[in-house]
Amino acid sequence: MLHKALLLVLAIIQINAAEYDTSILPEAYVDAAQHSTHTNNWAVLVDASRFWFNYRHVANVLSIYRSVKRLGIPDSQIILMIADDMACNARNPRPGQVYNNANQHINVYGDDVEVDYRGYEVTVENFVRLLTGRTQNGTARSKKLLSDAGSNVLIYLTGHGGDGFLKFQDSEEITSQELADGIQQMWEKKRYNELFFMVDTCQAASLYEKFTSPNVLAVASSLVGEDSLSHHVDPSIGVYMIDRYTYYALEFLEKVQPFSKRTIGEFLQVCPKRVCISTVGVRKDLYRRDPQKVPITDFFGAIRPTRVSTDRINVTLANEEDFYTDFEHMPPKKQFKIIIQPQFIAKINK
Amino acid sequence: MIAELALTLLLLLSPLALGQTQIPQFQYQTDEQFHEELVVRPLAGDHVNTYFQFTTRWHYGVHKNLYHTQLTPRVIAEILQTYDVKELHIGLTQGLWRYETWGYPIVEATGGAELWAWFSSPNLTDDSVNKQWMRLANVFSGILCASLNFVDNTNSIAPKHIFRPQFMESGNRSHQFVRYATLPREIVCTENLTPWKKLLPCGSASGLATLLNSGYIHNTKYHSLGVKVRTLCDSDDPSNCLVELTQTANLVYDLKLLEQSNTDFSLRRLFGMGLNGYCEMASSSKIYVQLNEQGERFQLTPTPQEEVLSTVGGHNVLFGVYDIQQQFEEPGARLFNIAWLGPKGNSKREHTSPPPLYAHRYLLGNGQKHGRIATEVTNTHYEPLPVVLMELVPWYVHAYLHTLRISSKPQHLHEYTSNELKFSLLHYAPGKQRELPTHLEIGFMLPARSSALITIEVDYLLLKWLEYPPDANHGHYIGSAVIGSQLPIGRNYTALPLEGYLFQDSFNASQPAYALTLRTEALIVSLPTPDFSMPYNVICLACTVVALAFGPIHSVATKLIIVERQTTIPRNLLRKVVHKLTSRFSRRSTNTVLNEQQNNEQNGKGKEKENEQEEKQLDQTQSCDKQAHM
Numbered sequence: 001m002l003h004k005a006l007l008l009v010l011a012i013i014q015i016n017a018a019e020y021d022t023s024i025l026p027e028a029y030v031d032a033a034q035h036s037t038h039t040n041n042w043a044v045l046v047d048a049s050r051f052w053f054n055y056r057h058v059a060n061v062l063s064i065y066r067s068v069k070r071l072g073i074p075d076s077q078i079i080l081m082i083a084d085d086m087a088c089n090a091r092n093p094r095p096g097q098v099y100n101n102a103n104q105h106i107n108v109y110g111d112d113v114e115v116d117y118r119g120y121e122v123t124v125e126n127f128v129r130l131l132t133g134r135t136q137n138g139t140a141r142s143k144k145l146l147s148d149a150g151s152n153v154l155i156y157l158t159g160h161g162g163d164g165f166l167k168f169q170d171s172e173e174i175t176s177q178e179l180a181d182g183i184q185q186m187w188e189k190k191r192y193n194e195l196f197f198m199v200d201t202c203q204a205a206s207l208y209e210k211f212t213s214p215n216v217l218a219v220a221s222s223l224v225g226e227d228s229l230s231h232h233v234d235p236s237i238g239v240y241m242i243d244r245y246t247y248y249a250l251e252f253l254e255k256v257q258p259f260s261k262r263t264i265g266e267f268l269q270v271c272p273k274r275v276c277i278s279t280v281g282v283r284k285d286l287y288r289r290d291p292q293k294v295p296i297t298d299f300f301g302a303i304r305p306t307r308v309s310t311d312r313i314n315v316t317l318a319n320e321e322d323f324y325t326d327f328e329h330m331p332p333k334k335q336f337k338i339i340i341q342p343q344f345i346a347k348i349n350k
Numbered sequence: 351m352i353a354e355l356a357l358t359l360l361l362l363l364s365p366l367a368l369g370q371t372q373i374p375q376f377q378y379q380t381d382e383q384f385h386e387e388l389v390v391r392p393l394a395g396d397h398v399n400t401y402f403q404f405t406t407r408w409h410y411g412v413h414k415n416l417y418h419t420q421l422t423p424r425v426i427a428e429i430l431q432t433y434d435v436k437e438l439h440i441g442l443t444q445g446l447w448r449y450e451t452w453g454y455p456i457v458e459a460t461g462g463a464e465l466w467a468w469f470s471s472p473n474l475t476d477d478s479v480n481k482q483w484m485r486l487a488n489v490f491s492g493i494l495c496a497s498l499n500f501v502d503n504t505n506s507i508a509p510k511h512i513f514r515p516q517f518m519e520s521g522n523r524s525h526q527f528v529r530y531a532t533l534p535r536e537i538v539c540t541e542n543l544t545p546w547k548k549l550l551p552c553g554s555a556s557g558l559a560t561l562l563n564s565g566y567i568h569n570t571k572y573h574s575l576g577v578k579v580r581t582l583c584d585s586d587d588p589s590n591c592l593v594e595l596t597q598t599a600n601l602v603y604d605l606k607l608l609e610q611s612n613t614d615f616s617l618r619r620l621f622g623m624g625l626n627g628y629c630e631m632a633s634s635s636k637i638y639v640q641l642n643e644q645g646e647r648f649q650l651t652p653t654p655q656e657e658v659l660s661t662v663g664g665h666n667v668l669f670g671v672y673d674i675q676q677q678f679e680e681p682g683a684r685l686f687n688i689a690w691l692g693p694k695g696n697s698k699r700e701h702t703s704p705p706p707l708y709a710h711r712y713l714l715g716n717g718q719k720h721g722r723i724a725t726e727v728t729n730t731h732y733e734p735l736p737v738v739l740m741e742l743v744p745w746y747v748h749a750y751l752h753t754l755r756i757s758s759k760p761q762h763l764h765e766y767t768s769n770e771l772k773f774s775l776l777h778y779a780p781g782k783q784r785e786l787p788t789h790l791e792i793g794f795m796l797p798a799r800s801s802a803l804i805t806i807e808v809d810y811l812l813l814k815w816l817e818y819p820p821d822a823n824h825g826h827y828i829g830s831a832v833i834g835s836q837l838p839i840g841r842n843y844t845a846l847p848l849e850g851y852l853f854q855d856s857f858n859a860s861q862p863a864y865a866l867t868l869r870t871e872a873l874i875v876s877l878p879t880p881d882f883s884m885p886y887n888v889i890c891l892a893c894t895v896v897a898l899a900f901g902p903i904h905s906v907a908t909k910l911i912i913v914e915r916q917t918t919i920p921r922n923l924l925r926k927v928v929h930k931l932t933s934r935f936s937r938r939s940t941n942t943v944l945n946e947q948q949n950n951e952q953n954g955k956g957k958e959k960e961n962e963q964e965e966k967q968l969d970q971t972q973s974c975d976k977q978a979h980m
Contacts, residue, residue, distance in 0.1 A: 050820055083820075088444065088539035088568055095568035096540050111564050114495050115541040120819055121497055138485045140492020140499070169820035338592075339585045340848040343514045343865035344836040345738060345775070345793065 039150030048159030071301035161201035205281030221245035265292035445572030557629025663840020
């Protein structure tokens with residue numbers, strides 16, 4: 001009897017639930033959802049390829065690094081992973097410089113660069129630990145992704161990939177499932193507000209296929225079954241300079257200024273098939289905003305709206321004297337007498 | 351409206367109001383001081399050594415919290431506070447210092463990354479120091495963007511004899527701990543220079559640090575970035591202490607590699623630009639240029655404000671001194687450039703005489719199983735020299751102590767004689783696979799004008815599959831050996847005296863003996879490296895073989911071979927073609943054809959066995975059906 005009553009109650013609840021149409025959200029909510037909601041920006045930029053002939057992948061990742069830094073994300077909020085050193089490589093005839101173009105238009109390495117993970121440190125384990133915030137004890141602060149629920153995170157990957165994986169240093173690979181799990185864990189741990197996932201590799205679209213986490217917008221340089229191609233060779237160094245997709249992405253980003261009105265929607269149009277040869281794949285179904293209305297600086301810059309207030313504010317100034325040591329009442333400095341220890345062991349002379 | 355105006359007025363006036371109560375600036379400077387120096391000296395073979403030194407000295411009392419810093423980077427102060435570090439040396443170096451032709455550098459460094467630190471605190475134990483040490487390395491891996499986080503117990507040792515603390519000894523040596531590690535593979539590039547410059551009070555905004563441009567630094571033959579921190583305390587009052595942070599950049603330019611063909615050089619040519627000013631935080635900002643080399647004298651424009659003759663251990667060097675602060679005080683001062691002009695017609699500088707002590711290192715033996723590490727130390731002095739040699743052999747190379755030999759020869763001979771030197775000092779800590787490196791320190795007297803060859807036999811280990819790095823065929827490194835000695839003469843000796851902290855402190859700093867540590871070359875060994883594509887090849891090959899074998903075996907095992915007798919071939923050509931087509935078309939129903947043929951034959955043979963034949967045919971059709979189905 002009790003069972004029947006329960007079933008009846010459940011049925012009524014179900015009917016009521018069915019009556020409530022979830023497809024129409026309150027207008028105010030939809031409007032609010034179209035606005036930027038982030039409070040800070042982070043970027044994780046990964047080059048997963050080692051060896052000199054993969055120069056182009058380092059140029060790729062440095063192109064994006066240069067752009068996000070120029071648009072205002074500080075080095076402390078950029079995690080740059082580069083699997084090999086190209087700038088000071090013995091094969092590089094221009095030490096300390098990495099160019100995006102054989103004509104040496106832009107030195108993407110620049111004069112002010114901080115690489116957080118380099119060489120052997122670029123591993124799948126470290127990358128997943130970084131994303132999920134499970135870095136080992138004692139990891140330096142600059143090697144941690146300290147993002148929060150208000151962070152817009154840009155993840156850029158480049159390297160050699162295939163259907164459903166990306167190779168790291170030619171010795172291991174991350175699969176699309178591992179990536180999706182990592183991002184899901186980020187979402188569960190409130191490590192991002194919105195996430196923009198960019199990947200430039202062969203069959204790149206396969207890497208975002210498994211994503212299920214909300215607020216993720218993904219763009220890939222090629223669809224499944226397609227190769228991503230490089231742009232051109234520099235005969236003076238004998239290797240490909242940069243990949244096509246990133247080359248045109250950098251070209252677009254170079255025109256973006258910190259207060260630009262350019263949108264992510266425009267950025268997603270970058271590199272049509274006639275110049276890229278591969279088809280740029282976009283995944284928008286997890287993203288609730290209309291990319292055409294999202295400023296590109298939401299992911300590539302760190303500009304937050306600042307309001308100038310004319311209201312009167314009460315400020316308590318700190319007491320000046322707290323900052324100064326009272327030198328007059330300090331005991332006079334003593335003359336130093338330093339005895340340096342003998343630096344060589346005397347035993348040997350005997 | 352009026353209120354707002356009043357507020358803005360107040361805001362405008364407030365700095366003035368504060369300025370009156372402010373304590374004069376000079377009182378701060380007595381507490382923390384920053385000095386920037388650049389030393390330029392010519393080396394043999396058209397090389398130029400430029401040495402930058404940025405020193406921050408901070409006198410702090412115990413009453414003062416270490417976290418209130420003004421010129422010292424706060425991160426350094428925090429490290430001193432947190433990790434009980436008393437002394438710290440970090441070097442990031444690319445290239446090799448050529449002792450034989452260049453003499454001794456002002457600051458020693460080995461290729462790649464080198465790190466050693468002294469810890470001192472009453473309640474430290476060996477285990478806690480190990481932990482502190484790894485954390486310290488991790489912190490610096492973040493600060494300097496280097497892979498120093500690879501420093502752990504498997505590649506760190508506690509040197510026993512070769513390093514001595516510079517801070518005051520507390521009397522109780524059981525509370526002093528030292529750790530040393532090298533990462534010979536480490537690459538040094540702009541990404542290390544950038545954070546290194548950010549530790550300076552003026553950053554790269556002004557002062558001598560503006561000359562350190564990445565494009566020009568990485569063009570050099572040798573470049574080395576250094577960070578040295580030491581705590582010095584008053585010997586009478588241990589609470590009265592100093593923290594001294596010295597950041598050094600040691601560069602060697604090869605003039606032949608620079609654009610022009612002649613060997614004259616200038617600041618602009620070396621660094622790409624002139625100097626645009628001094629760091630406003632600096633108490634002193636000076637450039638020292640060595641004016642003579644083997645009797646030759648260089649012309650400088652503009653002429654130095656001061657000339658200083660420095661006599662160290664009977665060796666005279668003349669330096670021209672530029673005070674940059676004075677230089678830029680004059681109105682209308684623009685970019686400052688110094689040009690060197692060598693004597694005409696004699697621009698090729700002779701090789702200098704080799705220094706009293708130098709060393710080289712190489713590998714002996716062939717094959718990927720055994721080898722011998724050989725270190726050759728040469729004494730060119732006319733007296734015997736005491737030598738301490740420290741080897742750090744990584745765990746993937748087994749060293750055998752019983753094979754340690756020190757053979758010697760007079761300097762002019764080529765072959766080593768059989769006479770062996772006796773060592774007066776030996777410290778040996780055996781290595782352990784995957785856990786500890788082998789640590790060896792030996793001390794001996796090296797006779798006058800002779801060389802010693804120290805050899806030890808080693809086995810190369812076969813690593814586990816996942817222990818190989820991604821570029822396993824590059825080889826594995828064995829860090830450089832460290833050689834300590836004490837020189838009686840000051841020739842080629844340029845290091846600063848330990849009591850001093852500025853370059854000018856090395857002027858006329860004659861000492862009874864000059865403590866010296868040298869670094870040799872690092873070695874690269876090719877451990878037995880498996881063919882990593884082998885499993886893939888084996889799988890491919892095995893699969894091909896199996897596939898090739900499977901097809902025929904399967905068909906032989908399952909198909910029934912029946913000879914088809916073509917008795918009814920028409921003679922007419924057209925009919926032949928039609929027959930072929932129809933027979934091919936109806937191959938699926940071969941059985942029926944066969945039946946017919948056999949029936950025809952059987953008809954001739956008589957009808958006795960008809961029933962049996964029919965049964966057989968039935969079997970055949972069944973088996974053929976099965977085959978067709980498959």
